[in-house]
Amino acid sequence: MKQLKAFIKKEFYHIFRDRLTTAILLLLPIMMLILVGYAITTEVRNTELAIFDPSKDAATLAIINKLESSGYFNVTRYLDSPDEIEHVFREGKTGLAVVFSERFYENLMHTGQAQVQLLADGADPNHAITVTNYATTIIASYQQELLKASVTGVPYQISPEVKLLYNPQMKGAYNFVPGVMGMILMLICAMMTSVSIAREKELGTMELLLVSPMKPIYIILSKVVPYFFLSIINLTTILLLSVYLLKVPIAGSLFWLIILALLFIFVSLALGLLISSMVEKQLVALLISGMALMMPVVFLSGMLFPVENMPWLLRMISEIIPAKWFIMGVRKIMIKGLSYPSITKELLVLGSMAVVLIAVSLKKFKIRLE
Amino acid sequence: MNPVTVKNISRKFGKLEALKEISFEANQGEIFGIIGPDGAGKTTLFRILTTLLLADTGEAAVDGFDIVRDYKQIRKRIGYMPGRFSLYQDLTVEENLSVFATVFETTVEKNYDLIKDIYQQIEPFKNRRAGALSGGMKQKLALCCALIHKPSVLFLDEPTTGVDPISRKDLWDMLIRLKKENITILVSTPYMDEAGLCDRIALIQEGRFLKIDTPAELTRKFDKILWAVQSNAMSKLLADLRNHEKVQTCFAFGETHHITMDDSSLTIIELQKYLSRLGHTDIEIRPIVASVEDCFMNLTAKESEK
């Protein structure tokens, strides 16, 4: 035990004496979250508008006018049929399509109700949400004007129906929080663990440690424990930031969220160990953990792109990516407010991944140089 | 039983035969030197004996324990200093020492007596990071770390390479002192003057031991005529001596060149005449006694002809 304690202490010296690494490890999550939370939400101006207006009456013309004079929108297309919507979006210039129902003003006056559909390109959810919000507000203000002018006191109601093309679930900016969590934890645990073991090999200190009574398990634990603690710190930072700064609440159980995160951390640490048992150089460790771990996390975990729409092969690959399961679980807890029984599958998958990976990496740890 | 016994150890890396049928024994409290060019197999031999690599064939025991079966026992009992500096550069002198003390389940205090002489030389810098030490001090620290658990056998792979002559002497003074503690030392070195300080030396070339002997015996058995020659134009002299048909080998040795001949048919006078005819002045020729370096040069002359 004394050996282990001394060794963990030594590992912390390595981390904290390298100021740059320490700064990166502790500041990276903060930077990423702020980037995702704010930088992506940009002011929307001069969005190109496509309009389908079968009514062409006083109300629709007034709304179009209002939209255009707001400065946010430019009407560039009038469509002849709703079927053209798909086509104009594919051209990529149009940011929002407004589809009025037939006999809009008439309906509004007689029934007090009229429908308007707002369609936005959901591939960029931030942008889509912003433009639809603006349009909705503008339409609502027209409705206010109508109400004021009304002598009869009929409660006119225009119901804008918002529809996002390509991203029907409306994954907004805050939905990135689980993704960022998965990425940061994977980065700290897997990358740093594998690099720090590779460094001992590169410097030749591993040679000295092997020729000593030090138990291999102690060498491994001493590498894993410091990064485990760092991940906990990062996890805390991420959660605090997302709740207090990005206003993303933890809708479900904090307890289960932590259990899920711990499992994922174990999996990541074991992956780091596994990589380090295969490589001799820090650079190779860095590349492998960068390419083989981070890339799939970014592209296949559902963090940026919906996995459901991917080809069969990529979907299969995504099944074995731990981050996918972690992100799914976190979404369920944080966003949907679900708790234990509904994340059983995620817990089981991550749990078994952890057990298998830890077993393999322990077995693969070399007691000799080759 | 001797602390190190090696029987017919061979090891290949792919096609390259790094070690071929190496056998030797090192006695208790002996400094056993392994001398040879780079790539001769010294490091591979050290790694096999320190249980870091497995041999293809042959067997060996260190401190009575089999190097394959009892590797855990061996790892408790030996000290090892690899060829390149292998300490934590970002830890201080003191921290490195205490880390290695802990690794070997001991404390700095417990065996301080053993390392005191050499540690005192680096103690003024104990709060300096190991990476900022000069070459000599690094090696002294590495030796302290290798000794901290009072090993019974010490393996030192080129401990003095790149170290200045003063620190080299300090390190060797230390090794000679360790002998008195009955610690067996296996050391490799490219410095021939250090070979003379070993109790016995093995000359290794291309994975094979050419000879194992005491330095005194090795030089006594030198069976050729050896002369030291010098003149005013040493560079030209080298070529001129090599061109002489009776001169077998000719090597630069500091301010003189050493030449060997098989028989005594050439006299000093004759050689002197030959050289002055070629324009040399201040010619001095005298017979000398062979050094370890002369033996090494002659044993390896054939292979290094290229």
Place this chain on the structure above:
Amino acid sequence: MNVITAENLTKSFGSFTAVDHISFEVAQGEIFGFLGANGAGKTTAIRMLCGLSKPTSGKGYVAGFDIRKQPEQIKANIGYLSQKFALYEDLKVWENIRLYAGIYGIPEKKIGDRIDEILTRLGFENEKEVLVKALPLGWKQKLSFSVAIVHEPRIVFLDEPTSGVDPATRRQFWELIYDAADRGITVFVTTHYMDEAEYCNRVSIMVDGKIQALDTPKNLKKQFEAGNMDEVFHQLARKARLNGD
């Protein structure tokens, strides 16, 4: 004619003076041994002479150029070799020579001849197409040296070129140095092998940033009543003991 002149050359790092007012001259075609314990200031001095680091005070001229103002001209007129090889392991022998010939600005037309010349001098004619990583260490070292002087510089600086090399290879290396000196290239060399100090025309011994002795090996031995250079070195460098390496 002197190709290196140092006048009170000094380099300080904060309160620590690594090189302390050293003055010396090296003549064309001379083999000049620059000795000192680890940390005596040799590397710092060499860096200044190569134009890689500016002196805190003092003057220095290398190949007729001011080390303070004309580092670029100096770099074009010197060769440099340290313990670490500058060779590319995954290139062939001739490709390495070609590469450095290009780097040092040898005209395209002459490069072919220069490659053949070097291969002949080294006796590497049959190894022309061999990858450098397949060469034994001693051969690499010889090739590195030839590459460092591929542009026939006026001076070549060698920083512990034979560290860790076996006696046989070291000798072959020194024969190349002799050869270069015969062609008029000045050789400025540091070493920890005191027997190699005896190959030099003159040696200086640096202790704690100062040059404590400078003469031919013969005169130094006489002056210090020593049998060999090792003893001379020990007498001088022991003084540095208490101040650390």
